Amino acid sequence: MSDSQRVWVIVEMSDGVIKPVSFEAIHAARLLADSIQGSVEALCLSHEKPDQTNDLFHYGADQISVLKNSVFAKFSLELWLHTLVPQINEHKPYAVFLPATTHGKELAASLSARLNVGLATDCVVIEAGAQDEVIVHRPVYAGKAISHLTLQGSGPHILSLRANVFRGPGPDLSLNGDVVELDVPFSGGDLLLKIREVVKEAGKNLDITEARIVISGGLGMQGPENFQLLEDLAQVLGGAVGASRPVVDNGWRSYSNQVGQTGRTVQPDLYIACGISGAVQHLAGMSSSKCIVAINKDASAPIFSVADYGIVGDTLEILPLLTSEFKQVLGTKSDR
């Protein structure tokens, strides 16, 4: 098999843990590789071999390369480019997949510029085209239209993938392969920038695109102070707090919380929509959640048309009741 039939996935980690969106990227790479009789190779830049390395095989990787150096403990664009550009130039894979996260998008754009090759960001459909082309679909104009692009030339084609779109059927534990561990040398002089510390927004650790439970608030929450009610429930359930766009536009929550067409796409096991009307632009970001619960005082609100369970009432009264009930139920279970 030639190098040009390889689909590479640059694995993204947070605090040494592989992000779920990287498993989605492996699954998407598997689909593309199968259509060209190619292979999937995952590249992890890490200070040590991640505990979940073998899980990448279960999602479809044929080979995993762990490129190790203590400096890889924290993401730095300069470091990643310094390491990946020569690797890609040497091996010339057919395509390089990255998650469309903050780091992934920055890295994808920089790789494309450094390598002088085509880039498509935020892809939701990826197919092999004629010869070495790749055809992708990606939302544009705040999701109002879908652009169909063909990346021409011999590549490598750089693609970033929207989270929660390429989930696939889940891991196949029978799949395995080879892990190559490689120590990457660095002299201090190689680096212009040193990341000394990463400061996370206090209390907002869980990314809504990765949380299994998302509790979102809309204008029906009445004001930013009432989002504490959502935080309380999220803490009891181990979930993350999301928001509708006007909530973000009003400055009640940050943009990273926004669910919908112009925000994030989420697909949690449980999505609780509180005081959200259910406009089509909001539904675009959450309607594929496994179970949807809506709380709204207007029984005719469109959100109820996608909800599995609906509660008609004042969300400011219902949320504390739910939190206290879940506290009791989950507390009782954990005592057993």
Ligand SMILES: Cc1cc2nc3c(=O)[nH]c(=O)nc-3n(C[C@H](O)[C@H](O)[C@H](O)COP(=O)(O)OP(=O)(O)OC[C@H]3O[C@@H](n4cnc5c(N)ncnc54)[C@H](O)[C@@H]3O)c2cc1C
């Ligand atoms: C191009 C474009 C892109 C957009 N992208 C997005 C996007 O990404 N995400 C997004 O969310 N929106 C997006 N929007 C906006 C979208 O059209 C809606 O305006 C928005 O989703 C409405 O937000 P909301 O449900 O919080 O507010 P509203 O529509 O005002 O609904 C508030 C709801 O709260 C209920 N309510 C009020 N008080 C209470 C109470 N005490 N208890 C219970 N229920 C109560 C009301 O009955 C109502 O149903 C976009 C719009 C456009 C044009």
